[in-house]
Amino acid sequence: MNTAQQTARVGLFFLLGLALTWVTWETLSDGKLFKQTGYSLIAGFDNLKELKQGDEVRMAGVKIGSVERTRLAGRRAEAVLRIDPGIKIASDATATIVMAGLIGTNYIGLDLGTPGAPVLSDGAELRTKITPDINAIMTELGNLGQKLEGALGSITTTVSGDGKNPGLFQKLDRLVSDNSTKIDTTMTNLAAATDKINKGEGTLGKLLNDSKLHDELVATVSEIKVAAIDAKSFVADAQALVSQVKSGKGTLGALIFDESAGNDLKIVTRNLRDISNRIAKGEGTLGKLLTDDSLYLSAQSTLKKADRAIDSLGDSGPITAVGAAANVLF
């Protein structure tokens, strides 16, 4: 191999090394060596958790950029996001830090926002929302576990007792031990009763075993239903009647709700009372008729005379009858 060939090979080899170094740099630096594409947005959080430079920015699960850098800005932390060119983000889109794995892999997740909302421009600030991270969840779980432990302890104390007071099971055991004879008797009676019911004896047994009784019961229920329907109809009619009365229609309505009719009734009542008072006092024809017996006596005398006149008429003929009558009457 001549010197020229050797030199060429070495030169080529060195250039290959340089090219590979450049490719590696470009790949691992996300092509930021010579150009910066897209536009940047700012997302402020109270805590960036495990978010770091180079983490992905995803919208609806699709990668649309990366975290350019993280920084402190006053009392909060900010992530500067580099969004790919051509990606439009609505101004009401919300950014959250999403945990992609349990070993500290995070990314920024953006929702789609409202269609038609204004689009964010370079340097704008995104809305953000805090989501609980694994530490907060574990703390909550720990608190929940403590509460569960306390609740279980209370249940255990209730069931098993606390040494001084007997627990639920101990009380039950004592109850059963003390009343075992009664319980046996009760169970025997219950067995006898169920046996009778099973054989169709007694009302309950017949009710359960006799289909005729069942049919009658069904028929009774049907009649009750019909009666209920009639009652319902009656109630409806009564309600209609009451409403008519309330509206002042009809005699009863006028009597109850018409003020002039009430006044007339009062006047009539007063007049009747006056009349009855006068009658009681013996004033007027009817009062005298009821209290003074002279009219009765005169009428009785008159009737006796008339009776005698009629008797004489029978004896003296019609002409004398007229004369007799006139004689009697005048």
Next chain:
Amino acid sequence: MKQLTHFLEGFGSAVQLLFQSARYVGTLPRQRARFIDQCYVIGYTTLPIVAILCFFMGSVLALQSGYSMENFGAKQFIGSLVGLSFARELGPVIVAILVAGRVGSAITAELASMKVYQEVDALVTMNIPPARILVLPRLAAVLVMMPVLAIIGNLIGWFGGAVVCKYVESIAIEPEAYFSALRRYMKFQDVGTGLMKAEIFGFVVVLICCSIGLNTRGGPREIGASVTKAVVVSLISILVLDYFVTKALM
């Protein structure tokens, strides 16, 4: 005590050789042919063995990590594990060990032979410093070639891991996912750290091999002993330096 004396003597000799060579840096453009020749030997001819070894190291690393990480459901991070391991540690160390075994031994053998057969003495007699024409081109060549070998070794190692991840059924991770994980958790700083380590290791290996070769005394039997000593000292130096350099660069 004698061992310590030998160690200090060797260390001092290497440092002295470094300064002597540095004094002649200005003559490097005139030694272009020697420099190219050393670049060819150190870089170009070492590439095949570096490629083969790095490919299989990457494959084995992916296979072992896939086997282990499968147990706790973290297979998707194999890419970042292989990538970071190779870029920061395995790549520079493997390349340096290969350079020590293949190039360093050859350098020591060549310089020890020249020393034993009094060629070095002849150069000194002709007022040609051995540090200028025998050591400086090699040191310059290794400084240029080591990063190239290391970056190629890294890429081939990553590729080996990707091949295993795709074709081994128990792992079955697509190259897109593998390289995505690799990119997500790696920065160029990691690769740069590895290249710097490779540079340091290669330089130290060549310096040690040159120093031991030029300090060979005795007959032809000493040539073999010097080669063995140069390789052993180089390997130990690589691993000791690895710890301190890694700690310094963290």
